[in-house]
Amino acid sequence: MGTTVFERQRPSAATVDHALAGTARGVFWLEDAPGDAYPSLTSSTTADLVVVGGGYSGLWTALLAKRRNPDTTVVLLEAKTIGWAASGRNGGFAESSLTHGEENGRTRFPDEYDQLARLGRENLDAIEATIRDLKLDADWERNGSIDLAIEPHQVEWLREGAGDDAVFLDEAAMQASVHSPTYLAGLWHTKDGAIVHPAKLARALARACADAGVQLFENTPVTELVTSGVRAGGEGAAEGVDVHVSARDLTGRPSAAVVRAKKVALGTNVFPSLLKRNRLYTVPVYDYVLMTEPLTNAQLDAIGWQGRQGLGDSANQFHYYRLSADNRILFGGYDAVYHYGGRVRDEYEVRETTHRRLAEHFFTTFPQLEGLKFTHKWAGAIDTCSRFCAFYGKARDGRIAYATGYTGLGVAATHFGAEVMLDLLSGIHTERTELKMVRTKPIPFPPEPVASAGVNMMRWALDRADHHDGKRNLFLRTMDAVGLGFDS
Numbered sequence: 174m175g176t177t178v179f180e181r182q183r184p185s186a187a188t189v190d191h192a193l194a195g196t197a198r199g200v201f202w203l204e205d206a207p208g209d210a211y212p213s214l215t216s217s218t219t220a221d222l223v224v225v226g227g228g229y230s231g232l233w234t235a236l237l238a239k240r241r242n243p244d245t246t247v248v249l250l251e252a253k254t255i256g257w258a259a260s261g262r263n264g265g266f267a268e269s270s271l272t273h274g275e276e277n278g279r280t281r282f283p284d285e286y287d288q289l290a291r292l293g294r295e296n297l298d299a300i301e302a303t304i305r306d307l308k309l310d311a312d313w314e315r316n317g318s319i320d321l322a323i324e325p326h327q328v329e330w331l332r333e334g335a336g337d338d339a340v341f342l343d344e345a346a347m348q349a350s351v352h353s354p355t356y357l358a359g360l361w362h363t364k365d366g367a368i369v370h371p372a373k374l375a376r377a378l379a380r381a382c383a384d385a386g387v388q389l390f391e392n393t394p395v396t397e398l399v400t401s402g403v404r405a406g407g408e409g410a411a412e413g414v415d416v417h418v419s420a421r422d423l424t425g426r427p428s429a430a431v432v433r434a435k436k437v438a439l440g441t442n443v444f445p446s447l448l449k450r451n452r453l454y455t456v457p458v459y460d461y462v463l464m465t466e467p468l469t470n471a472q473l474d475a476i477g478w479q480g481r482q483g484l485g486d487s488a489n490q491f492h493y494y495r496l497s498a499d500n501r502i503l504f505g506g507y508d509a510v511y512h513y514g515g516r517v518r519d520e521y522e523v524r525e526t527t528h529r530r531l532a533e534h535f536f537t538t539f540p541q542l543e544g545l546k547f548t549h550k551w552a553g554a555i556d557t558c559s560r561f562c563a564f565y566g567k568a569r570d571g572r573i574a575y576a577t578g579y580t581g582l583g584v585a586a587t588h589f590g591a592e593v594m595l596d597l598l599s600g601i602h603t604e605r606t607e608l609k610m611v612r613t614k615p616i617p618f619p620p621e622p623v624a625s626a627g628v629n630m631m632r633w634a635l636d637r638a639d640h641h642d643g644k645r646n647l648f649l650r651t652m653d654a655v656g657l658g659f660d661s
Contacts, residue, residue, distance in 0.1 A: 183537065192532050192535075196546070196548065199549055201464040201497075207376075211251075213390055215420055216428075218432055219246070220388075221245045221246045222437070223416045227251025228261075228440060228442065229260045230442060233590075235382045248387070249389045250393045252394035253392060261371055263583075264493050265368050266318065266485075269297040270293050271563070271589055271610070275290070292604070293365075293586075309378070312497070313369050314368050314369075315367040317363045319351070319361045321356055323355045323356065323357060324357070324639075344358055351478045353476070368483050370498065393420045394420070398416060414572050416432040436572055436598045442455075444517060446575070446577070448573065453618050454558055454559075455578050455618075457517050457554035459522070461528060461531060462551055463550050465546065467499045473500060488639045494538075557580045558577070558578030558615045564613075572598075574593075576590030593605050
């Protein structure tokens with residue numbers, strides 16, 4: 174088996190020990206963006222639209238619903254606090270791609286990929302316009318992104334991807350842009366990417382929702398969706414959906430309430446779906462992140478990075494990294510960990526071996542930053558589906574809509590998903606609803622123990638490919654053939 178650059182150029186253990194000494198377990202973004210508090214729902218009410226989930230998916234849906242029709246009564250219900258999960262702890266990369274990259278999109282939706290690429294760019298433009306027009310404090314920077322070749326076989330991959338808005342950077346040009354001994358080439362996507370402060374965006378969207386008249390409730394878990402107006406035996410026409418919640422009143426006592434809604438939009442993503450039909454379509458995969466202390470001017474000069482683009486390497490087990498507004502480096506990715514049973518649990522966020530591996534890879538990438546320390550380490554669950562991009566649908570006679578399965582690319586794509594859900598709930602035909610990507614679903618994951626065996630086999634095979642010049646073995650080629658392949 175071959176080696177990767179991270180095995181050939183390992184930093185010293187002392188460098189890594191120093192960098193991780195005193196690193197706090199906590200999400201930097203959430204600590205850096207205190208949000209407004211919203212009450213729990215403790216009494217029953219009614220609404221035209223109930224949105225379940227206070228992350229990007231739910232927030233965009235609520236805001237866009239009010240922008241479509243300001244007279245619509247919208248209630249948003251969040252089980253914990255706004256943006257606490259994936260929306261507040263991701264890398265902050267807003268990509269135009271709706272399909273997890275061009276290759277994945279062209280493979281799965283060849284006849285409509287060009288249309289999807291255009292819609293993705295329009296979607297990113299719409300997000301930028303909203304941030305500008307509503308003056309949302311989100312540290313938005315539309316600098317594009319750079320794919321990196323860190324192994325010789327990846328250079329030609331990037332060269333083949335050059336086009337109108339994708340500039341190939343040879344080794345000299347790449348080193349002039351950002352300096353790392355691991356960089357052999359780059360592909361700069363000049364218009365198709367931005368970076369953003371994840372938690373600031375979530376909390377600014379919540380304020381925008383409140384200003385638009387959305388009623389937001391935190392610490393209000395939804396426990397059940399019951400079609401209202403239908404009598405025992407299934408008789409009668411559905412009038413709406415009763416959204417049952419469980420919260421606590423001001424004295425701390427349990428309090429159950431019901432919101433009778435005409436329509437419901439589900440933005441629960443990685444958490445178990447309130448629709449049983451969807452529970453095998455996604456699995457949670459844990460992603461891990463480090464955040465450095467702010468770099469000094471001398472440290473910034475040592476690495477360049479004047480363009481402040483988001484960076485990501487081209488391996489199957491890839492890293493992503495970017496600068497924050499105060500010049501910290503967020504460095505994450507590589508390990509993607511699935512736990513038997515597909516559960517989401519706080520204890521899965523603690524994985525010292527992975528955070529140490531990330532620290533080693535960081536100093537392989539930037540050895541000139543030896544002495545820099547990490548202030549924060551954290552993790553979070555990503556809602557992965559077998560086609561690696563979101564899927565959409567409706568249920569209960571069109572009264573419930575959902576969008577989920579973003580597979581780590583939801584910072585921008587959730588805005589598109591919100592538009593799709595609102596189209597579906599309105600019963601209108603739009604360019605979005607006519608897409609094959611919207612009308613079809615991925616292959617569901619098998620139940621345990623097959624799911625765990627399959628996910629771990631995929632991880633093993635992708636790692637082998639990274640150690641064999643990108644060559645995909647029989648297992649990966651078979652998965653590609655049946656529509657379950659992955660290529661970053």
